[in-house]
Structures are given as C-alpha cells and as structure tokens.
Amino acid sequence: MKSQDQIGTTFVSYVIGRGILHGVVNFTFGTYNFTPGDKDNIELDPVVSCRLRMDRACFNQLRDAVNNLWEQIQIEERNAALAAQMEAAEQVEGLLPKRVRSDKMN
Numbered sequence: 001m002k003s004q005d006q007i008g009t010t011f012v013s014y015v016i017g018r019g020i021l022h023g024v025v026n027f028t029f030g031t032y033n034f035t036p037g038d039k040d041n042i043e044l045d046p047v048v049s050c051r052l053r054m055d056r057a058c059f060n061q062l063r064d065a066v067n068n069l070w071e072q073i074q075i076e077e078r079n080a081a082l083a084a085q086m087e088a089a090e091q092v093e094g095l096l097p098k099r100v101r102s103d104k105m106n
Helices: 056-095 098-105
Strands: 014-021 024-036 042-054
Touching (some): 014 042
C-alpha cells in the first residue's frame, strides 16, 4: 500500500460550513472537545476537524451514498420498533389468563 493510502479516520460531530466556489463543493466539519470547566462542568470546545473539497461528480457520489445509508438507518429503526412492539405484545399475552388469550388473540 502506498504511504498516501494510509490516511487516518477523523470523527466529526457537526457541519460547520458548506459552499460552492468555482464549481468545487466545500465542507468544513467540526468536533466538540470536552474541556473541564468550573464547578465540575464540562464545556464544549468546538474545533475544526477536517475540510473536504470535491468536484461535482464526487459530490453526486457522496449524495447517493448518504441517501442510501439514510434509507438503511430508517429501515433498521422501523425493524427495531416493530421488534420491540412484538416483544411487548408477547409479554402482555403471557400475563393474560388462558381463556382471555384464546378469545382475544384468535
């Protein structure tokens, strides 16, 4: 692997800025450092984490990738909510007397 392929991963918390200049899409991302403050408080200390510059073709690829990931997240959240509802229904069913269960559930 080339040395230029050995890039670290940067965690970001928020988008500081975005824009387009001469056809180049620009993003600036930030991260909150947690700085101890007075009286046992923790202060958020925002810092610039990274800047991305890309052409329109790359931006379109990024948009498509983000949209795809967003759809996957929504599906997983719906499935988790459905599983929790089913689990709750099973717990309630287990608490009902058998006569009520057979009358109401069938």
